[in-house]
Amino acid sequence: LAKTTQPISMDSYEGQEVNITCSHNNIATNDYITWYQQFPSQGPRFIIQGYKTKVTNEVASLFIPADRKSSTLSLPRVSLSDTAVYYCLVGDTGRRALTFGSGTRLQVQP
Amino acid sequence: DAGVIQSPRHEVTEMGQEVTLRCKPISGHDYLFWYRQTMMRGLELLIYFNNNVPIDDSGMPEDRFSAKMPNASFSTLKIQPSEPRDSAVYFCASSFARGGQETQYFGPGTRLLVL
Numbered sequence: 391l392a393k394t395t396q397p398i399s400m401d402s403y404e405g406q407e408v409n410i411t412c413s414h415n416n417i418a419t420n421d422y423i424t425w426y427q428q429f430p431s432q433g434p435r436f437i438i439q440g441y442k443t444k445v446t447n448e449v450a451s452l453f454i455p456a457d458r459k460s461s462t463l464s465l466p467r468v469s470l471s472d473t474a475v476y477y478c479l480v481g482d483t484g485r486r487a488l489t490f491g492s493g494t495r496l497q498v499q500p
Numbered sequence: 501d502a503g504v505i506q507s508p509r510h511e512v513t514e515m516g517q518e519v520t521l522r523c524k525p526i527s528g529h530d531y532l533f534w535y536r537q538t539m540m541r542g543l544e545l546l547i548y549f550n551n552n553v554p555i556d557d558s559g560m561p562e563d564r565f566s567a568k569m570p571n572a573s574f575s576t577l578k579i580q581p582s583e584p585r586d587s588a589v590y591f592c593a594s595s596f597a598r599g600g601q602e603t604q605y606f607g608p609g610t611r612l613l614v615l
Contacts, residue, residue, distance in 0.1 A: 433606025490543040
């Protein structure tokens with residue numbers, strides 16, 4: 391399984407762009423990169439998924455360099471409601487046993 | 501769709517009692533996962549099913565834990581006998597995986613406290 395490393399915590403202010411980088415040096419050819427968000431007292435929620443280059447949806451962007459050994463989740467203009475834990479996962483659905491890790495705790499201040 | 505439904509939302513029990521957690525996955529999803537989350541260990545995958553068949557239960561902590569999926573719309577996670585160290589939030593998730601891509605949809609969780 392590809393192990394992921396991400397910062398334990400980050401602080402930001404409302405309106406700023408937040409970039410959270412995840413390292414996954416031993417990512418396999420068939421692995422996808424997925425990010426989840428978890429609010430207190432709730433289950434994780436899917437944010438975005440990608441395989442290479444850049445993916446964008448209405449919530450975030452995901453940047454993946456050519457070597458795929460890292461990825462960056464970009465949250466544009468964060469608000470207080472973006473305060474949550476963000477998990478980076480790497481895995482192949484064929485192997486299934488995805489590991490969430492400890493995640494990055496993002497605190498957005500007014 | 502109502503999403504993944506879990507019951508009960510909260511459970512308080514005494515050590516030694518049997519606890520049964522229930523999950524209804526999203527209709528049409530062919531994978532179902534049980535996770536446990538604690539402050540110390542984070543979010544751990546316990547077991548997952550594909551088309552109602554258990555595929556990997558290597559995360560189940562010990563024989564006191566068992567999980568079943570009798571049909572595509574229902575799964576249970578049972579702890580017998582329960583112990584205080586089983587206190588955690590238990591999440592059920594379901595997914596529909598195609599072509600290597602997958603999104604897991606999580607339920608609201610069951611907060612279990614074993615006294």
